[in-house]
Amino acid sequence: MKRFAARIALLAALFASQVAVASQPGQAEASATKTVDISHFEFHPDRLEVAKGTRVVFSNSSGTAHTATDKGVFDSGHIKPGHSFAVRFEHKGTFSYHCKIHPFMHGKIVVG
Numbered sequence: 001m002k003r004f005a006a007r008i009a010l011l012a013a014l015f016a017s018q019v020a021v022a023s024q025p026g027q028a029e030a031s032a033t034k035t036v037d038i039s040h041f042e043f044h045p046d047r048l049e050v051a052k053g054t055r056v057v058f059s060n061s062s063g064t065a066h067t068a069t070d071k072g073v074f075d076s077g078h079i080k081p082g083h084s085f086a087v088r089f090e091h092k093g094t095f096s097y098h099c100k101i102h103p104f105m106h107g108k109i110v111v112g
C-alpha cells in the first residue's frame with residue numbers, strides 16, 4: 001500500500017510540474033477547464049474560445065509525442081502519448097500555437 005501511495009504522490013507531483021500559468025500575481029483564477037485533444041496530427045478543436053482565467057489542457061491521445069507552443073507565452077515541451085500539459089489563460093487575446101515537432105500542426109486559443 002505504501003508503494004501505491006508513493007506512486008500516486010509522484011504522479012501528482014509530475015502533473016503539477018506540467019501546468020504553466022500565464023498570469024500576474026494576485027489575479028483570481030477561474031475554475032473552468034477546456035481540453036484540446038491532440039490526435040491524428042491535429043489539434044481538436046483547432047480554434048477554441050475561452051473566458052479569461054480558463055485552464056486549457058492539451059491532451060495527447062495519439063501514438064507519438066507532440067508539443068503545444070506559443071513562443072514567449074507557453075511551451076509544453078514534449079507531451080508523450082497519454083500525457084497532458086495545461087495552461088491557464090489570464091489575459092485577453094488570441095494565442096496562436098503550433099507543434100514544434102510537426103510544424104504543420106497549428107491551433108488558436110481566443111481569450112475573451
